[in-house]
Amino acid sequence: MSLFLTGGGGGLGAAVAHAFAERGVAIGVVDVAIDNAERVAAGVRERWGVAAVAVACDLRDWASIEAAWKKTGEELGPIDLVVNNAGVFSPKPDLRDLTQADWEFAIAVNLNAPFFVGQLAAKEWIANGVHGSIVNVASTAAETVAPDFHAIDYGASKAGLVGLTKHFGVDLGPYGIRTNAIAPASFRSPMNAERLKDPEEVKKSEAMTPLHRIAEAEEMAAAILFLALDGTYVNGQLLAVDGGQMLMM
Ligand SMILES: NC(=O)c1ccc[n+]([C@@H]2O[C@H](COP(=O)([O-])OP(=O)(O)OC[C@H]3O[C@@H](n4cnc5c(N)ncnc54)[C@H](O)[C@@H]3O)[C@@H](O)[C@H]2O)c1
Numbered sequence: 001m002s003l004f005l006t007g008g009g010g011g012l013g014a015a016v017a018h019a020f021a022e023r024g025v026a027i028g029v030v031d032v033a034i035d036n037a038e039r040v041a042a043g044v045r046e047r048w049g050v051a052a053v054a055v056a057c058d059l060r061d062w063a064s065i066e067a068a069w070k071k072t073g074e075e076l077g078p079i080d081l082v083v084n085n086a087g088v089f090s091p092k093p094d095l096r097d098l099t100q101a102d103w104e105f106a107i108a109v110n111l112n113a114p115f116f117v118g119q120l121a122a123k124e125w126i127a128n129g130v131h132g133s134i135v136n137v138a139s140t141a142a143e144t145v146a147p148d149f150h151a152i153d154y155g156a157s158k159a160g161l162v163g164l165t166k167h168f169g170v171d172l173g174p175y176g177i178r179t180n181a182i183a184p185a186s187f188r189s190p191m192n193a194e195r196l197k198d199p200e201e202v203k204k205s206e207a208m209t210p211l212h213r214i215a216e217a218e219e220m221a222a223a224i225l226f227l228a229l230d231g232t233y234v235n236g237q238l239l240a241v242d243g244g245q246m247l248m249m
Contacts, residue, residue, distance in 0.1 A: 002026045002076040003228075006059060006117065007086025009036025012137065014043070015217035016083055019225045020152050021048035025081065028072035030055045031156035050103045051076055060073025060105070068119050081228050082121050082134040084114035084161075091151040091190055110157035111164070118168055122177065131176035136229055138181045139221075140242050144249040145207065158183075162238050169236020171194065178196050180227040180237040185242035187215035209243035 003020050007013045017027045020189050021044045029052060030046075031037035037054035040098030044052035053075045061132040073079055082225045092098055115137050141149060142158035149155070161181060168179035186192060186205040186227035196214070206212050223241040227234060240246050 001081055002028065002072070002082060003081040003116065004028050004030060004072050004079045004121075005083045005085060006057070006113065007031045007137075009038075010039050010086070011191060012153060012184075012187070012220050013085050014040045015221035016085060016224055017041075017044050017052065019218070019221040020043045020048065020228075021052065023052045023166040023225070023229065024048075024050060026076040027247065028053055028055050028068075028076055028079065030057045030068050030072065032056070032058045032085070044115045053095060056102075059152065062112075062116050064140065065113060065116050065228070066120065069117070078124070078128070078130065079121070080125070080130050080132045082117055082132070083224055083228065084117055084134065084136045085224075086132075087137060087139075087154075087158075087191070089154050091149070091152060091154070093150050095150075098153060106153035106157045107160070109155065111160040114161055115164055115169075118164070118179065122168075122172055122175075125177055126172075126175050133177070133226045134168060134179040135178070135227045136161050136165050137183040137224070138165070138238060140182050140183050140185045140237075140240065140246055140249075141243040143240075146245050146249065148204075166236045173235050177190045178227075180231070180234055180236065181238045182222050182223050182227065183238055183240045183242060183246070185209055185245040187217050187220055189217055208248065209245040210248065211243035213243070215241070215243065227245045 009031035041052040
């Protein structure tokens with residue numbers, strides 16, 4: 001099996017790469033930050049002895065996505081798993097300050113790219129009778145708005161991704177292709193490392209979940225692995241991996 005993993009050079013990307021590699025899956029580590037992708041791919045090869053390649057891609061550009069898809073298939077063999085993990089988060093305290101560029105950036109990476117990657121997968125898998133699986137990384141921000149969150153572009157893009165997941169689930173289910181999503185709350189990664197340096201922010205995040213702790217990326221990767229490989233009758237679903245946070249909002 002081969003995985004097309006976007007944002008593979010990031011915090012959750014690395015955890016997902018290792019979790020799937022442990023199950024013998026070859027990993028295409030797709031990222032605009034190619035040095036990070038190379039580091040993750042090398043770590044995976046060394047630790048698990050499976051094939052792993054770093055693939056440069058700017059997800060804002062559909063031609064770049066198509067080239068990355070082709071390269072990954074050529075290097076690893078046909079892709080049968082997708083994790084749309086890449087995401088960008090640039091909160092602005094006041095929505096009145098959001099520019100067209102801010103809005104389009106969030107939508108391009110967090111919503112448009114997962115659509116196009118999923119469409120490429122659908123075309124190839126339906127043509128070849130592949131019963132592939134897609135997992136999208138959404139967020140609790142798709143469903144709920146935490147106090148002081150201030151990221152309307154991010155929340156809207158992730159809500160769109162949840163909608164997309166349901167439509168893919170229904171449209172591709174007849175071909176034996178499953179599509180699901182996870183909604184993480186806060187987990188430790190480069191995306192929030194700066195914010196979580198502040199003990200007050202840590203306390204705030206901890207207080208928001210019944211488990212009273214911030215998750216680790218490996219706990220998200222375990223849920224993604226379940227949806228991609230083991231949950232063979234789960235389709236079109238959003239799995240909250242949030243310690244119960246959304247129940248309290
Ligand atoms: N960290 C959290 O607390 C948290 C909470 C909820 C959801 N999420 C979601 O989890 C996913 C992974 O986030 P993370 O915390 O690992 O963040 P991260 O910043 O460590 O990783 C994101 C990766 O996406 C890549 N990326 C960004 N723009 C790209 C582009 N245009 N083309 C290609 N790659 C690009 C980055 O280079 C990076 O490697 C994201 O979708 C994020 O929205 C994170």
